[in-house]
Amino acid sequence: MQDDSSSRKPIAWSIAGSDSGGGAGIQADLLTFADLGCHGCTAITANTAQNTMEVAAINAVPVGVLTSQLQALQRDLFPAAIKIGLLANAEQVDTVAEFLRALRQIEKVPVVYDPVAVASSGAVLTEGSTAEAVIEKLLPLCDLVTPNLHELEWLARAPVNSGGQIADAAQQLCGAGCNAVLVTGGHAELAAGEIADFLWDGYRGDWFVGRKVSSANNHGTGCTLSSATAACLALGYPLRDACVVAKAYVQRGLRLGSDRMVGAGAGPVGHRGWPTELEDFPEILLPGEKRAAAYDYLPTASGSSFVQGFAAPDSVSLGLYPVVDSVEWLQKLAELGVRTLQLRIKNPGSDLRQQIARAVTVGEKYDLRLFINDYWQLAIECGAYGVHLGQEDLQSADLDAIKNAGLKLGISTHGFYELLRAYRYRPSYLAIGAIFATDTKDMRDQLQGTAKLARMAALLPEYPLVAIGGINLERAPAVAATGVGSIAVVSAITKAGDCAAAVGEFKRILEN
Ligand SMILES: Cc1ncc(COP(=O)(O)OP(=O)(O)O)c(N)n1
Ligand SMILES: Cc1ncsc1CCOP(=O)(O)O
Numbered sequence: 066m067q068d069d070s071s072s073r074k075p076i077a078w079s080i081a082g083s084d085s086g087g088g089a090g091i092q093a094d095l096l097t098f099a100d101l102g103c104h105g106c107t108a109i110t111a112n113t114a115q116n117t118m119e120v121a122a123i124n125a126v127p128v129g130v131l132t133s134q135l136q137a138l139q140r141d142l143f144p145a146a147i148k149i150g151l152l153a154n155a156e157q158v159d160t161v162a163e164f165l166r167a168l169r170q171i172e173k174v175p176v177v178y179d180p181v182a183v184a185s186s187g188a189v190l191t192e193g194s195t196a197e198a199v200i201e202k203l204l205p206l207c208d209l210v211t212p213n214l215h216e217l218e219w220l221a222r223a224p225v226n227s228g229g230q231i232a233d234a235a236q237q238l239c240g241a242g243c244n245a246v247l248v249t250g251g252h253a254e255l256a257a258g259e260i261a262d263f264l265w266d267g268y269r270g271d272w273f274v275g276r277k278v279s280s281a282n283n284h285g286t287g288c289t290l291s292s293a294t295a296a297c298l299a300l301g302y303p304l305r306d307a308c309v310v311a312k313a314y315v316q317r318g319l320r321l322g323s324d325r326m327v328g329a330g331a332g333p334v335g336h337r338g339w340p341t342e343l344e345d346f347p348e349i350l351l352p353g354e355k356r357a358a359a360y361d362y363l364p365t366a367s368g369s370s371f372v373q374g375f376a377a378p379d380s381v382s383l384g385l386y387p388v389v390d391s392v393e394w395l396q397k398l399a400e401l402g403v404r405t406l407q408l409r410i411k412n413p414g415s416d417l418r419q420q421i422a423r424a425v426t427v428g429e430k431y432d433l434r435l436f437i438n439d440y441w442q443l444a445i446e447c448g449a450y451g452v453h454l455g456q457e458d459l460q461s462a463d464l465d466a467i468k469n470a471g472l473k474l475g476i477s478t479h480g481f482y483e484l485l486r487a488y489r490y491r492p493s494y495l496a497i498g499a500i501f502a503t504d505t506k507d508m509r510d511q512l513q514g515t516a517k518l519a520r521m522a523a524l525l526p527e528y529p530l531v532a533i534g535g536i537n538l539e540r541a542p543a544v545a546a547t548g549v550g551s552i553a554v555v556s557a558i559t560k561a562g563d564c565a566a567a568v569g570e571f572k573r574i575l576e577n
């Protein structure tokens with residue numbers, strides 16, 4: 066994560082129009098980049114004449130002017146992500162597409178395109194042949210396209226009136242070559258009081274549902290969403306995490322508003338810093354739940370049913386949480402006074418059931434919070450305290466059965482999106498990993514770092530959270546400082562020279 070280790074600020078570019086009124090376009094993008102910790106650079110495509118009431122003129126710049134800005138930036142300020150906004154005509158689309166093609170041969174910089182082509186009023190802001198040029202030349206170079214409903218219709222060439230049609234049109238755009246589409250929901254209220262964005266990432270669809278905020282200061286929300294997504298990509302966040310953080314950033318801007326009113330019409334959306342409150346983050350809709358019907362979001366054949374509210378543990382802080390592979394280890398650690406433990410057997414023999422039954426007996430004897438990893442049926446049958454499930458397990462496990470049997474449930478998550486999604490189940494705890502690289506399990510693509518962990522932990526200050534992955538005694542203080550109440554470890558305990566001393570030291574760090 067760039068976020069943790071680099072002393073250089075990530076650079077994000079905005080290739081977009083200037084809004085003379087200061088609410089949208091380049092102006093909104095620069096505020097957003099700065100707010101989210103990036104250095105913003107710009108290549109201006111048009112000098113629009115705007116105020117809070119009207120778009121009086123577009124004033125596209127000649128392509129030579131556009132190219133000279135892009136070339137100057139490339140020479141010194143190479144981007145970690147690029148946001149593209151208003152492209153005023155097909156010639157500009159061609160120029161930007163050609164430039165991006167060459168740039169991405171040097172490095173595959175993520176590109177977010179907000180097709181600012183249709184105003185909220187429905188007025189088309191670009192010249193006639195722009196849509197064709199976008200579809201043919203630009204979309205194949207984009208990692209994410211963020212149309213509103215008007216723009217989706219403009220690109221999909223079809224009316225879009227329902228959740229199902231939004232999902233179909235988004236997939237159709239992906240078919241034209243971009244990697245993912247995030248349809249912003251500001252122009253449709255598919256369920257009363259909710260504004261939902263739909264993400265199709267090339268493989269699966271997700272609805273991100275936010276509370277509707279009525280604010281006169283809502284100008285620039287689309288620009289802000291796309292530049293916030295680009296900023297998060299520049300920080301190294303994966304796409305789904307970038308999208309949910311960006312939506313939360315806009316929601317926070319709408320909720321808190323600008324600090325003062327400007328103009329007589331739609332004022333600028335607020336730029337109010339990193340989103341730190343859960344209420345601004347979207348709820349990730351789960352396909353089996355009742356309200357999903359409003360979005361035509363139907364359960365998949367493999368999906369488990371929607372169940373919420375698993376038994377809470379006796380403490381929000383679960384403390385030191387060793388994850389071990391034998392009953393002998395459980396016994397030894399219980400004798401050292403460890404209370405939260407997990408049995409994680411990855412190469413089971415024919416005696417698996419016996420091992421789990423013995424583990425449950427040890428758990429009862431020492432009054433442990435003992436979680437069984439993976440084997441939820443055996444955990445239920447043996448009357449375990451709880452089970453720990455990974456993301457893939459959520460597809461197949463019978464969550465109803467786990468809840469009805471009164472077992473606690475812990476769920477693995479790897480980033481904001483999975484954290485928010487798993488939180489919908491209200492499990493007994495949420496695990497976040499891998500914080501650091503580890504030899505115990507290949508987690509190279511899912512490293513979180515302590516800066517991101519702290520941001521996630523801040524969203525759920527009263528919830529049992531567990532950090533896992535590559536945590537040792539040296540790193541534990543920085544992890545504990547993020548606010549998580551529990552640290553799960555494998556090798557720092559099982560490979561410790563002096564296990565009792567390591568247990569004592571971890572406990573001291575967590576209790577401090
Ligand atoms: C506390 C805790 N957090 C995460 C994991 C990882 O679980 P999972 O994603 O199911 O992966 P495996 O452990 O099965 O490899 C965990 N075990 N414990
Ligand atoms: C099981 C697991 N899940 C995420 S990281 C991890 C391994 C943690 O092991 P260690 O504490 O040795 O890094």
Ligand SMILES: [Mg+2]
Nearest residue numbers: 438439454455
């Ligand atoms: Mg597992």
